[in-house]
Amino acid sequence: MAALEATLESGWVAPAGPVPAAFEAALSAATGFGHVLATASGTAALHLGYRCLGVSAGDEVWTSALTFVATVAPAVQMGAVPRFLDVDPASWTLDPDLLERELARAARAGRLPRAVVPVDLFGQPCDLDAIVALCDRWGVPVMCDSAGAVGASRGDGRHAGRGARLAVFSFNGNKIITAGGGGALASDEPELVARARSLSQAAREPGAHYQHETTGHAYGMSSLLAAVGLAQLGALPARVSARRAVFARYRAALGGLPGLSFMPEAPWCRASRWLTAVLLDPTQGAPDRDALRRHLSESGIESRPVWKPLHLQPVFRDAPRGGGAVAADLFERGLCLPSGSGMAPPEQDRVIAAVRALWPAA
Template sequence: MTGDALTDRILLSAPHMGGGERDLVTEVFDTNWIAPTGPMVDRFERDLERLTGIGHVAALSSGTAALHLALRLVGVVPGDAVWGSTMTFIGGVAPILYLGGVPVFVDIEDEMFLIDCDLLERALIEAEWEGALPRVVITTDLYGHVVDAVRMRGLADRFGFAWISDAAEAVGGYRDGRHAGHGADYAILSFNGNKIITTSGGGALASPDGEAIARARFLSTQARDPAPHYEHTTTGYNYRLSNVCAAIGVGQLTVLAERVDRRRAIHALYRELIGDLPGVRLSPEATGMRANRWLTTIRIDPATAGTDREVVRLALDAAGIEARPLWKPMHAQPVFATARAIGGSVADRCFAQGLCLPSGSAMTDADVARVAGVVRDLIRTA
């Protein structure tokens, strides 16, 4: 569904196949490689290594699974502090609890919703004085914006924490010529159905450490030791990506550059059509960044726009257009009511004002204009 007819619902980010995926899946069926491992999984991993420039990749069932394995490989044990951006999807923090870690949520900067590195550095200095540095810091490349890897690598080396880059939303995004996640100890990728490319459901764990990724593959297949029977000296998980899903991923990677180009063009068109409205802000790009623009977001300041993001969201819904608020900050989630937060007011304001607009790469310019028209009409008459 693309929304070409006014009766069609425009979805936020629908899957967009390139055509070659069907042939690759047929190849899997023809060779009967339906099991959780197989040649398409190997091929997908090699393709991801080339894309990201990160030396080793394990293809997994989800980005959440990848984060869980990364935290285990780092050695997180009950009581360890794990800091991370407060504005993220819950799958980007829930695995902390799987291992008994203690989440601490750090506020974001106001423009691109990335972890506030200045605030993070000040908090790390204070934690060092107190002898309470985190074991891990997780950054989140929200909506395809890419964190400053040079800055983060420097902080990780200075303060001795493991840096996990949650690049689940930033596949195909770059900063200073390096793919999202490059430079981290571990990078998390996602290929969920609504991502910029998809394997229907899936993810990957990437690292420059080959031994760690070999260990991740072992743990992701129930930690079965070499033996003719089932022998286990530790517990593992059923986290491996299937060969069928990997075939879809191999095909999707061939059109990734086109998908990024189209989403960036959609963002540019939104900027042209509604960027001049009073009280409306679109996220910029930092110098050296090439965001994948997975989702175009707007901020609506009620004092200037005369309306708020919820009124706009409901008007879009009534017009057959899917939109959603930005991620609700983790420090404001009931499940984390007792967690420590470092700042949080910026994320709270962004959540209150922020709205994700339909950004799927199959959208036409007419679809974008239809979305923008609802926003313009509402704010113009507010």
């Protein structure tokens, strides 16, 4: 509230002035990226990233099948063709072995993708080092969709997304750090962020009058959103610890239930555990996913299936894909439990009790 009041009193409300710049600097410090552009949304950041990578009509853009539609929607709206690749069951993120086979096939056919966009799912970083190494072999740029992974890191301490040419973050209302909306595009290549910044400001050329060599967008983050995000960013380590504690408490209380398992943490990272996701196996004594979801809803508890894979979405029924059975199985059996950083133990106990009620012998 103090940050919002100070911003309003300063007269800076638009996407300009000291507060968005301060937010960008703080995010740069928190993530280790050399250059950051604050945007109106994570989707806006993705759109700018696709433009900076030169995506155009007819190009192929490859991404994980298991993600939110915003990962690829801007590229599709630009006329690109999406190709959805399956995930590794050990991490739920893009399978590098499958990616290698697909890149080799595409190279033989003379049709490499314009970009590969792996996803840090539910706060878990993908195997970015392996993905970037493969894409570098064929000269394909990587933009990492780290929208839900602010605060997550790899084993060597690098923040999620570091190593890709571009990384995208989201500060939507459900994220660990929120501005009530907003996003960011980050890179260690200053020219990419400078290009994105120009495009985010309607692609206006320097000068006293309005001069345009191309068209751009109104994609800057407002000072008000930046003030909210900046006020919260200092609490990022504590909020990641709180999410991991929520996950650990769920695992301790529910991990012994027959047929229930948790989204694994990949050995190459420290996930933020933005969302706690469980996997249900009815053949081992668990209820099916929808039975548990309905039961929780009847108890006044919101839960949600994991992302429906994009290759199963009607809008992408004709899109090419590589595999997809793993992502489809995770969708059929996966459920995200309440995971907020501010969950008090009694609130979590209520969720735990409601889940355990469907295992009569537990």
